[in-house]
Amino acid sequence: MFYEFLAPFSEQFQLFNVFxxxxxxxxxxxMTAFIIALIxxxxxxxxxxxxxxxxxxxxxxxxxxxxxxGTPTMGGFIILAAVVxxxxxxxxxxxxxxxxxxxxxxGFGGIGFIDDWRKVTEKSHKGLSGxxxxxxQFAVALIAVVWMVQLLSNAPDAPDGFATSVAVPFFKxxxxxxxxxxxxxxxxxxxxxxxxxxxxxxLDGLAIVPVMxxxxxxxxxxxxxxxAVYSDYLFLNFTPGTGELAVICGxxxxxxxxxxxxxxxxxxxxxxxxxxxxxGGAIGAIAVAVKHEIVLVIIGGLFVLEALSVxxxxxxxxxxxxxxxxxxxxxxxxEKQGWAEPTIxxxxxxxxxxxxxxxxxxxxxx
Numbered sequence: 443m444f445y446e447f448l449a450p451f452s453e454q455f456q457l458f459n460v461f462x463x464x465x466x467x468x469x470x471x472x473m474t475a476f477i478i479a480l481i482x483x484x485x486x487x488x489x490x491x492x493x494x495x496x497x498x499x500x501x502x503x504x505x506x507x508x509x510x511x512g513t514p515t516m517g518g519f520i521i522l523a524a525v526v527x528x529x530x531x532x533x534x535x536x537x538x539x540x541x542x543x544x545x546x547x548x549g550f551g552g553i554g555f556i557d558d559w560r561k562v563t564e565k566s567h568k569g570l571s572g573x574x575x576x577x578x579q580f581a582v583a584l585i586a587v588v589w590m591v592q593l594l595s596n597a598p599d600a601p602d603g604f605a606t607s608v609a610v611p612f613f614k615x616x617x618x619x620x621x622x623x624x625x626x627x628x629x630x631x632x633x634x635x636x637x638x639x640x641x642x643x644x645l646d647g648l649a650i651v652p653v654m655x656x657x658x659x660x661x662x663x664x665x666x667x668x669x670a671v672y673s674d675y676l677f678l679n680f681t682p683g684t685g686e687l688a689v690i691c692g693x694x695x696x697x698x699x700x701x702x703x704x705x706x707x708x709x710x711x712x713x714x715x716x717x718x719x720x721x722g723g724a725i726g727a728i729a730v731a732v733k734h735e736i737v738l739v740i741i742g743g744l745f746v747l748e749a750l751s752v753x754x755x756x757x758x759x760x761x762x763x764x765x766x767x768x769x770x771x772x773x774x775x776x777e778k779q780g781w782a783e784p785t786i787x788x789x790x791x792x793x794x795x796x797x798x799x800x801x802x803x804x805x806x807x808x
Contacts, residue, residue: 472696475528479700490514518717524697550723554715587628611804635726638745652794661691741801
């Protein structure tokens with residue numbers, strides 16, 4: 443909004459020229475989202491408490507029944523509202539990449555909100571069926587991938603088949619052409635990222651900090667890919683317009699900081715599917731837009747590890763009747779091993795930070 447209304451007057455008023463700088467608007471989005479989250483957080487949590495809380499899952503750690511009972515969920519709405527409002531204020535509203543990622547963020551957030559609302563109002567931890575959520579997620583992801591392929595296909599100077607190819611990290615010009623298979627691939631990336639973050643969200647503060655770390659990393663990638671000078675220097679495919687996604691990443695970081703104020707142990711509110719599905723979907727969509735889907739596996743390696751632990755556990759039990767982990771996702775395994783919750787959370791934050799640095803190193807090691 444500021445960019446639309448104030449940037450055109452930069453020639454008459456030099457002060458307004460700052461709105462032409464993506465870095466300034468990204469910083470503005472971060473601070474605005476942080477302030478909004480702090481302002482709406484407490485009254486929203488009070489309202490949630492008046493509605494009651496969903497029951498604690500009986501298949502989780504026994505300690506959670508005592509320590510987390512009565513804590514309201516749907517706190518992800520605080521993040522979602524702060525991100526959307528901040529992006530509208532600071533983003534270039536004529537940028538289609540901005541809108542497609544916000545479409546995924548809001549769409550997945552809406553799915554999560556319905557799921558959380560049913561859990562609270564029906565006093566059950568079931569919510570929407572797993573199949574129902576996946577169908578809705580894939581529907582949103584399909585629209586987003588088709589939209590992004592169209593945008594990438596129209597990018598100036600883009601190589602033939604660039605929009606439906608997957609870039610291989612550590613190589614300058616190595617792409618895997620998928621043709622129509624890219625639509626399925628893109629959907630799997632977005633939906634997979636969304637559900638991986640959802641699985642990670644099991645301890646106070648565990649998911650939100652790695653999400654902020656991943657957002658920071660992809661904010662840098664989006665800025666470099668969308669900048670002709672940096673993309674040329676780093677041997678990246680220059681894609682005009684994708685730099686604007688840094689504003690969304692900044693807003694996620696700011697909203698995440700505001701949410702962490704209330705989610706720090708002991709949590710006053712849980713993120714719920716409203717937050718985890720929307721944030722994971724946003725990161726996945728950004729990865730597809732900037733053509734760094736494989737790098738997402740590195741930067742979001744913690745989320746991948748959490749998801750893999752569940753798949754390995756399920757596969758092992760069905761095939762052999764035995765469990766590999768004491769409990770899945772893997773953060774519960776360490777709880778069963780006697781690790782204190784803050785120890786698990788902080789160590790997982792460290793892992794997420796290291797993986798983000800490794801992922802960013804792929805930009806230069808080519």
